[in-house]
Amino acid sequence: MRFLVGGAMALGLLSAAGSVSAQVTYNFQGGLYNSIINGGACVVGECATFTAADRANASITFAAPLAPNLTNVDVSAQITAYSFSNGVTSTVGPGPNAAIYQALVTTDAGGTLTNYSILLERTPGPPYPVGDPADANSRWSYVAFTPSSGNAYANAVCLARFAPAAVSGPGACGNIFIDAGTSIGGASTPTTFSLVTPTPTVPTLSEWAMILFALLLAGGAAVVIQQRRTA
Numbered sequence: 001m002r003f004l005v006g007g008a009m010a011l012g013l014l015s016a017a018g019s020v021s022a023q024v025t026y027n028f029q030g031g032l033y034n035s036i037i038n039g040g041a042c043v044v045g046e047c048a049t050f051t052a053a054d055r056a057n058a059s060i061t062f063a064a065p066l067a068p069n070l071t072n073v074d075v076s077a078q079i080t081a082y083s084f085s086n087g088v089t090s091t092v093g094p095g096p097n098a099a100i101y102q103a104l105v106t107t108d109a110g111g112t113l114t115n116y117s118i119l120l121e122r123t124p125g126p127p128y129p130v131g132d133p134a135d136a137n138s139r140w141s142y143v144a145f146t147p148s149s150g151n152a153y154a155n156a157v158c159l160a161r162f163a164p165a166a167v168s169g170p171g172a173c174g175n176i177f178i179d180a181g182t183s184i185g186g187a188s189t190p191t192t193f194s195l196v197t198p199t200p201t202v203p204t205l206s207e208w209a210m211i212l213f214a215l216l217l218a219g220g221a222a223v224v225i226q227q228r229r230t231a
Contacts, residue, residue: 023080024065025196026113030056030143030150031189033087039155041180045139046089046124048154050185054087056143056150058120060103068111076103076167084120084143086152086185091122098122099162099169101142113193119144121172123158128171133157133179140173150191154183 036050061081079100083092091098099121106115122141132138140158144151158173178184 022065023061023063025059025061026193027196028058028060028118028145028150028191028193030145030191031187033152033185033187035184035186035188037182037184039179039181039183042155042183044134044181045136045155046122046141047181048086048088048141048183050087050152050154050183054185055187056084056086056145056152056185058082058084058118058143058145060118066105066107066111066113068107068109070105070107072104072106072115072117074102074104076100079103079167082120084122086141086143086154088154089122089141091120093120094169096123096125096170099172100167101172101174113195115147116193117144117146121169123171123173126170128158128161130158130161130173133181139181140176145191145193148188148190150187152185153178154185156182 032052032055033050034052036052038049039047042048059082060079062075062078063080064078066075066078081093082098082100083090085091093099101119101121102117103119104117105113108114120143124137124139127137129135129138138157139155141154141156142152153176156176156178158176160173160175162168162172162174
């Protein structure tokens with residue numbers, strides 16, 4: 001009996017360890033671009049031609065719900081996955097083409113998002129040179145969101161990059177210049193966002209818990225057989 005009780009407790013612990021913690025995802029959608037400058041002389045890099053039917057959007061997943069009473073706090077380190085589009089090019093991060101410049105948020109006492117300034121970057125991938133307009137890998141693009149606007153720059157030239165880091169992402173750029181190959185899309189209308197309600201986690205047995213469960217069944221059967229033989 002002690003064997004079965006102890007095994008059941010261990011099984012419960014392993015089962016709990018195999019469950020998944022709840023993550024939350026926010027979707028951001030900028031307004032349709034109402035201010036457009038297209039790089040008509042784009043010959044290098046990821047050229048983009050924006051139209052009034054395009055907009056910036058992003059989906060950002062956090063490891064846990066945002067904490068209450070945050071004031072302009074960078075929560076980049078809490079982001080586990082993200083994707084974004086400027087209307088022409090789509091990017092998925094983390095990855096060699098994606099980086100987070102910042103994710104500043106403000107929340108109320110209930111943890112509800114009330115203000116934000118988010119900027120997500122795209123690079124053509126490694127290597128990550130700088131300052132060479134003729135090198136496609138020197139190029140850089142981004143989408144940026146605040147409650148009042150959603151904007152995008154495409155194919156600007158990066159002048160300085162951050163050191164690669166787990167949070168920012170490799171090739172993150174902090175200084176750019178615009179040339180004839182750069183396109184800009186701007187929306188002066190409000191950005192909308194929505195919180196994707198996390199699906200409740202259904203407890204399941206992890207692989208190790210299943211193994212232990214099988215061992216418990218075999219051990220329990222052996223005990224019963226031995227007891228019967230003794231009797």
